[in-house]
């Protein structure tokens with residue numbers, strides 16, 4: 001299969017490119033290297049069936065050329081990371097909405113099978129934990145920039161579903177929950193790589209809020225396995241799937257476990273949300289997926305437990321720092 005991965009030089013995309021090439025697919029990556037990096041795909045350079053195009057989603061002719069050759073598209077390119085969204089909301093809206101619109105246009109022109117990356121953030125501040133795909137979505141007011149990411153990704157879902165309904169686009173939507181693993185960078189506010197780096201440098205691990213908020217972390221290898229299985233499924237129904245781990249850990253416990261496993265003497269420092277982000281920042285206490293739908297439909301459940309995830313990230317970060 002010829003697969004186009006938008007955002008393929010990013011964290012999840014580069015692991016997906018590895019996996020698809022390994023099973024014999026051809027992979028074309030489109031990426032503007034804004035948060036991704038050429039380093040992530042350096043090892044793939046020169047591999048038969050691999051190509052990289054340094055361009056953005058708004059480059060219509062390039063997008064058209066790549067979509068024309070693709071049997072399937074995995075759309076991962078997006079503005080991601082809390083800090084990036086809070087600092088540059090216009091850019092985030094343009095990338096996530098106009099970029100996805102352009103991508104979907106190209107995909108439907110050539111009838112490409114299309115997988116769209118969405119996010120647990122579309123559940124907003126819903127308290128109906130665990131979140132199931134048909135649950136109501138609850139956002140805060142628009143003068144809180146915090147909701148830009150979730151709302152723009154939700155609009156992507158609507159755009160994609162409209163393309164399916166009106167033009168028969170073969171479609172699957174994946175709502176990822178916290179994905180972690182080697183190559184993820186802490187530069188844009190992702191908690192786990194940031195903690196690991198702080199622990200290895202002997203710096204305080206900065207926990208935002210009281211540390212009792214929980215998250216569920218899923219290893220990127222498990223996520224890529226889900227994407228690869230979903231790519232081969234029929235897409236006539238335009239299904240939405242939660243994809244993530246349902247094992248909860250508090251952020252305070254996470255910091256403690258990282259310190260212990262990295263053999264670090266770093267202290268933990270608690271920072272109010274207002275200092276970490278902006279006044280009035282609303283965090284979510286729990287964000288847990290109901291993964292019974294994807295388990296029933298394709299037999300997927302995560303296999304990596306938290307200790308193994310942490311060891312993998314600590315090893316990766318140690319190597320990167322030496």
Ligand SMILES: NC(=O)c1ccc[n+]([C@@H]2O[C@H](COP(=O)([O-])OP(=O)(O)OC[C@H]3O[C@@H](n4cnc5c(N)ncnc54)[C@H](O)[C@@H]3O)[C@@H](O)[C@H]2O)c1
Pocket residue numbers: 006007008009010011012013030031032033034035036037055056057058075076077078079080095099117118119120175176177178179180
């Ligand atoms: N990592 C997670 O925990 C997580 C959770 C939920 C959803 N997601 C979604 O998964 C996808 C991949 O996320 P990731 O964690 O790999 O992030 P990432 O930042 O590593 O990957 C995104 C990639 O898109 C590229 N990109 C951004 N804007 C672009 C544009 N206009 N044109 C072309 N390329 C562009 C970036 O350079 C980067 O390589 C995103 O859509 C994100 O919203 C990720």
